[in-house]
Amino acid sequence: MKEHKENAVISKATIDRLPLYYRTLKLSQQEGIEIISSDELGRKIGVTPEQIRKDLSAFGEFGKKGVGYYVRELMRNIGEILGLNRKWNIAIAGVGHLGWALANYANFSPQGFDLQAIFDVDTDKIGRYINEVEIFSIERMKEIVSDRDIQIGIITVPAEYAQDIATRFVEAGIKGIWNFAPVKLNVPASIHVVSEDLSVGLSSMSYYLSRQI
Amino acid sequence: MKEHKENAVISKATIDRLPLYYRTLKLSQQEGIEIISSDELGRKIGVTPEQIRKDLSAFGEFGKKGVGYYVRELMRNIGEILGLNRKWNIAIAGVGHLGWALANYANFSPQGFDLQAIFDVDTDKIGRYINEVEIFSIERMKEIVSDRDIQIGIITVPAEYAQDIATRFVEAGIKGIWNFAPVKLNVPASIHVVSEDLSVGLSSMSYYLSRQI
Known part of the structure; x- marks a missing residue:
């Protein structure tokens, strides 16, 4: 692999597409595809081949002109x-x-995301396990996050409790928050927040079906 | 509102950003913001103001130079x-x-997505209700989809059953599939498939934290 350009300014839009490239390459690899053109990759993801070449050129040289990208290497x-x-x-x-569903989600672990702890306020749930991961009282968040060196907190509480949980996560030393609650969180600028809105997927579907039906 | 250009070719990347614009405008409106510049909108979403102006120009004229966009109108x-x-x-x-979480998701209905039916194979679940929506046997899918004019099918079954469910949805007359199973579905080209991969959100977080920690 060539080193990627450390100082290149890379747009958030590009960064957000990289996981889609990764995922599509992985599916292609599972189908036995060894080499893929930017045309084919673009068709699968729904972006132009020009966009793909531009995105990937920000990091270095990954493909061979007239041949395509080596799937495994690019992945x-x-x-x-x-x-x-x-x-x-x-x-x-x-x-x-949603918390249960995420705790059981099989695809995090192969990508390097290791679920270390689950937090709740419900005394019926505290002390139980989901897939061998313990449910702790949120009162113990600071201690557990520190002991287990937890870097990313996922918020799946109802909207009205999300800010309180975010504040607790930040005080506990977390660096990034993945937020499923439909509220804007107030956290220090150094904390990276990714907000998930499950209705976004349906909204783009709505656009296509509107033109069809 | 000006009519949007009916014949403009709009890239999938643009379409995929529109729900983000919509959502961010909605949050801004809730914060009492009436006018927003493309700079500010871009900062909140993480795309460049040029990209926003380009995306929105494909549909018509929505903003006033030097003033910004009227939040409510643009939304x-x-x-x-x-x-x-x-x-x-x-x-x-x-x-x-995940199916339970989605059936309880409060944000679909205000955006016009009306959950009409839930399907499962488990006889313990069939006949029960989630938020007043009945769980039916998948054997009744064709009848229910037709009777209730259901256009979009959401797949939250385990990966090994996803293709069978997709085929049943298509045979039942569904037009779009929102797929949470980590498999590529084989469906006719006329069916619009949106695949959701929950690990994508974590992957872009990983990028930012890698550079920080």
Whole structure:
């Protein structure tokens, strides 16, 4: 692999597409595809081949002109760029159905995200385990986050409790928050927040179906 | 509102950003913001103001130079473009935790997505209700999808059953599939498939934290 350009300014839009490239390359690899053109990769993801070449050129040279990208090599390189070759300790706050679903989600662990703890306020749930991961009282958040070196907190509590949980996560020393509650969180600028809105997927579907039906 | 250009070729990347614009405008409106510049909107979403102006210009003229966009008007217009002003009937197949979480997700209904039916194979679940929506046997999918004019099917079954469910949805007359199972579905080209991978959100977080920690 060529080193990627350390000082290149990379847009957030590009960074947000890299996981899509990674995932599509992984599916292609599973289908036995060894080499993929930017046309084919673009068709699968729904971006133009020009966009793909531009995105990937920000990091270095990954393909061969007239041949395409080597699927396994490009996947490994994008994985390195995304930091997926290292291990991240994560915690979930909120054991509703979404929290349960995420705690059982099989695809985090192969990508280096290691669920270390789950937090809730419900005394019926505290002390129980989901897939061998213990549910702790949120009162113990600071202690557990520190002891287990947890870097990423996932918020799946109801909207009205999300800010309190975010503040607790930040005080406990977390660096990034993945927020499923439909509220804007007030956290220090140094904390990276990714907000998930499950209705976004349906909204783009709505656009396409509107033109069709 | 000006009519948007019916024949403009709009990239999938643009379409995929529109729900983000919509959502950010909605949050801004809730904060009492009436006018927003493309700089400010871009900062909140993480795309460049040039990108925003380019994306929105594909549909018509929405802003005033030197003033910005009227939040409420732009939101309504993007909602119309996305087809969010009409009602979509949706169904969920698979009552695991993710299916439960989605069936309880409060944000679909205000955006015009109306959950009409839930399907499962588990006889303990069939006949029960989640938020007043009945769980039916998947054997009744064709009948229910047709009777209730369901256009969008959501797949939250385990990966090994996803293709079977997709085939059943298509045979039942569904037009779009929102797939949470980590497999590529084989469906006719006329069916619009949106695949959701929950680890994408964590992967872009990983990129930012890698550079920070």
